[in-house]
Structure formats: C-alpha cells, structure tokens
Amino acid sequence: MVRKKKLQEYEERIKQAMGVLGMVGEDTTTPRNIRRAARQSIEALELAQYTPAVRASNAISILDEILQDPNMPPYTRVKLWNVMSLLEAIKD
Numbered sequence: 268m269v270r271k272k273k274l275q276e277y278e279e280r281i282k283q284a285m286g287v288l289g290m291v292g293e294d295t296t297t298p299r300n301i302r303r304a305a306r307q308s309i310e311a312l313e314l315a316q317y318t319p320a321v322r323a324s325n326a327i328s329i330l331d332e333i334l335q336d337p338n339m340p341p342y343t344r345v346k347l348w349n350v351m352s353l354l355e356a357i358k359d
Contacts, residue, residue: 277319277357281312284326284350288312297343304333308350323354 291297292305311325330347333339339347 274319277323280353280357281319281322284323284353285309285312287346287350288326291343291346294343297340298336298338301333301336301339301343304329305347318359319357320359323357327351327354 288305288309292302292309294302297305308326308329311329312322314322314325317325330351334344334347334351
C-alpha cells in the first residue's frame with residue numbers, strides 16, 4: 268500500500284516536471300539546443316519500461332549537461348533547477 272502511494276507521488280512529480288519541460292521546449296526565446304534538451308528530457312521521462320527513479324535519473328543527466336550552457340536565459344535556468352529538484356526526490 269505504501270509502495271503504491273509512493274509510486275503515485277513519483278508519477279505526479281514526473282508529470283509536473285514534464286509540464287515545465289514542455290514550456291521550456293516550446294519557448295522560442297530559449298536557444299534551440301536548450302529546447303532540444305528539454306524535449307529529450309521529456310522523452311526520457313516517458314519511457315515506461317524503466318522505473319520512475321531511472322527515468323528521473325536519465326532526465327537529470329540530460330539537464331545537468333545543458334545547465335552549463337552560458338547562453339541559457341536566467342529564467343529558463345531557474346525553471347530547470349526546479350525540475351531537477353522535483354526529479355531528485357524520486358528514489359527506487
């Protein structure tokens with residue numbers, strides 16, 4: 268029962284993260300490579316054959332790499348940090 272509740276919480280976190288990443292991916296004021304990384308992160312989160320923790324970890328690694336980009340607008344960087352904090356709470 269507790270496990271099922273945790274799984275629901277993790278899926279909700281993933282859904283929230285995907286919503287924010289979707290906004291970043293559609294934002295035309297954000298550089299193309301950053302939008303591409305946001306879309307790749309969404310794809311990583313959608314892979315149902317992996318556990319939520321593995322999906323979150325894959326998305327975090329994509330975002331971690333792109334956060335080093337000096338061309339990233341500050342408001343986008345904050346959004347991505349928020350997504351990462353949402354995903355980092357997901358554990359197996």
